[in-house]
Amino acid sequence: MERKIVQVLSHNVVLAKLLSGNNSIVFGKGIGFKKKNGDLIDPAAISQEFLLHTAEAIEHYQQVIKMVNFPIIAATEEVIALAIQKLSGPFSDTIHAALIDHINFAIERIKRGIYLSNPFVFEIKYLYPEEYKIAEEAVAYLNKKLDVTLPEEEIAFLATHFHSARSFSDKKVALGIARIVSKILDQLKAEGYKMDASFSMIRFVSHLKALIDRVKSGKTIDNPLIESIRERYSDGFAKARKLADIIAEELGKDVPDKEIGFLTLHLERLPYEFQ
Structure with a gap:
């Protein structure tokens, strides 16, 4: 397909317009060297191309x-x-x-x-x-x-x-999740948990993201061990409920007990600051 240069951005990157009318960002070694707007692009010189699909983009x-x-x-x-x-x-x-x-x-x-x-x-x-x-x-x-x-x-x-x-x-969605996780980690730090880059902490943060996504979508997972977890780890369950309350307040949606149960198990693996 024919492409014409709209703007030379560097020797190796140009903004182009396709015969179809779409705009694209085209990469290729020397593809913009000594070129000017309106010049045709040699298809053989293209190494990568990204279409700008929407009028907004x-x-x-x-x-x-x-x-x-x-x-x-x-x-x-x-x-x-x-x-x-x-x-x-x-x-x-x-x-x-x-x-x-x-x-x-x-x-x-x-x-x-x-x-x-x-x-x-x-x-x-x-x-x-x-x-x-x-x-x-x-x-x-x-x-x-x-x-x-x-x-x-x-x-x-x-x-x-x-x-x-x-x-x-939207970038705000990712930052919103980060803000909720930050509040939860602040709560854990206040309760004496160790904030580090251990595998347990990384796994806990990953679980939090998945939990937040599930609560937002209303698609939480089943937990057949919830009663056993609540009884065996009563202190941890109480702490997990505090964290669930933070999520609920931020999202405006309750966190089911079965999800709090899984959160409790992750808390049990986290190290304390002073042990």
Whole structure:
């Protein structure tokens, strides 16, 4: 299919328009070198291509092109390509404009000496481990490519963008889950539990995410051992109920006892700060 260059973003990245009328972001070694708008693209030179399907995505992308320097756009597109290549499943095309805009503002803040804290770094790292790992690579690449020093907090921000694009959800959804998990971990810390990167803690955080998703969707799982758990781990069950109350308050939906039972079993595996 014929493609014409709409905008050269770098030697290796261009924004194109297909014969069908769709816009796409096209990658290829030297694909934009000495090219100008309106030039045809050699299909054999294309290594990757991402379609911008919706009118909203195209409009937002056209806006960022007007506001953001091309090296930032090209470098951000390269890390998006990395994420799409290494993370399974389709990505929402809204990530292109959204992540470019985020990276651009992050760099502007750094130049002004303004650093935006991310209070959910620990939670995001273990809620979305695959995305976090790719985000670490992405931030390292951006720092080298753009000669900047993005702080470690940006890894968590990028991981959230990647997760939202994979799940086709608003970034606020991922941050909302991180906020609930943060409140639960604060409660556990106040009760003497050890906040670390142990396997038990990672597994607990993963369980919390799945639990929150189930409560939100109203599809909780059965627990035939609930009465035995309630009797054998009465203290742990009481603590788990406090955590369930936090989830219920945040989501406006009750957490069934059978889910509290599973939460109790996970609590029993967590280490205390002083043992």
